[in-house]
Amino acid sequence: MSGAALTGRETSAGYRAWALFILVVVYTFNFIDRQIVGILAVPIKKDLGLSDTELSLMGGLAFALFYTFLGVPIAILADRKSRVLIMTAALAVWSAMTALCGLAQNFTQLFLARLGVGVGEAGGVAPAYSLIADYFPAEKRARALAIYSFGIPIGSAAGILLGGVLTSLLDWRAAFIIVGLSGLALAPILKLTLKEPVRGAFDSGGATKPARVIDVVRTLAGKPSFWGLAFGAASSSMMGYGIIFWLPSFLVRSFGDRLPDFFAFLPDALIPAGAGPILYASYFYGAVLLIGGVAGIWLGGVLADRYGPGRKSAYAVVPAIAFLATIPFFAAGVLSTTLASAFALFLAPTALSLVWLGPVIAAFQHLVPANMRATASAVFLFINNLIGIGLGNLAIGALSDAMTERHGDEALRYAILSGTGFYVCAAALFLITAPRLKRDWVE
Secondary structure: OOOOOOOOOOOOHHHHHHHHHHOOOHHHHHHHHHHHHHHHHHHHHHHHHHOOOHHHHHHHHHHHHHHHHHHHHHHHHEEEOOOHHHHHHHEEEHHHHHHHHHHOOHHHHHHHHHHHHHHHHHHOOOOHHHHHHHHHHHHHHHHHHHHHOOOHHHHHHHHHHHHHHHHHOOOOOHHHHHHHHHHHHHHHHHHHOOOOOOOOOOOOOOOOOOOOOHHHHHHHOOOHHHHHHHHHHHHHHHHHHHHHHHHHHHHHHOOOOOOOHHOOOHHHHHHOOOOOHHOOOOOOHHHHHHHHHHHHHHHHHHHHOOOHHOOOOOOHHHHHHHHHHHHHHHHHHHHHOOOOHHHHHHHHHHHOOOOOOOHHHHHHOOOOOOOHHHHHHHHHHHHHHHHHHHHHHHHHHHHHHHHHHHHHHHHHHHHHHHHHHHHHHHHHHHHHHHHHHHHOOOO
């Protein structure tokens, strides 16, 4: 599959399906490498003697620093050069640095290795958004971007499951090394099988020259809806990333002695000898993420494609309603005293908290011309991830440390409960933004 770039109209449905599939696989590895730290936090904390605040810095800020700051210049390059080549290089770098995490001997070394993961992943998402927008027409983009976003729950669940299983069979260092080397093996497949589509092939203006950076800045400065959606998504991500990172630790601390009984139905082949609560926590939350996450993302994409074309405000209103609906479920789940009720209660908010991905990411593709999409997406990712990853993990971890003297091992329960307030902020920003979408829209 080499040669000249394909135009959007000439690309077969079968090839588009392949392109979307391989992009989902790469995004899955993106989140495996990003979220595997959540389940490995328990053995890492014990082995390296870290506090919850240090764990949150390593799992959040260490990754977010370079991921966010390098994302914009890499996306500017992606609006001019081969997006496929940029993504291939990014995949190779973040996979190699994930493997290096397994060699870390102290907090500083692990922090620096996670910085390296962020450097690589800075080039992994914004170019993919732009590619998908050029593979699919406007009326199918929300669903295509929702399917692409399946990489989030699949990758997060896989990272948690792989981390739990590999840690039980080997140790946390081996988990990093095996996952990192697997990603390296995927890089040449991406480069050899994914073709570069013509930019703007499905849009009214067609292919255009790369936009100047100053023009992108001016365009975004005049789009209030862009900033409302970006900061609304960032507010939700503070809780979203915080939950993914901290919930496995919460399960171990608050339900560790009851987890084996909850999974008594599993065959012995799935329970290695000497398996501890980490493995059971990985099964529990991996299942919640996979089932709830995929359902919620698909629902958001379908609703956006159904109602968005006729009413642009739907791209913000649908996620806002979903965010508000998460709060009672999360509160009930975190305060639950039984694992069975916690599992059922966490499924609904996990789904609802990810409804926003399809609608909001699709909306961003229509707030700027085709030649600005990668850069505009990177600006969104800069805001979303610097605030969401950089502060979400840290806020919940710091709250947990502050409450430990009073609540002991239950401190994390109340820290997570406090984080649901971020969804209220997200819903408010989306509802304020909704009326502006029609005025800022670019067909």
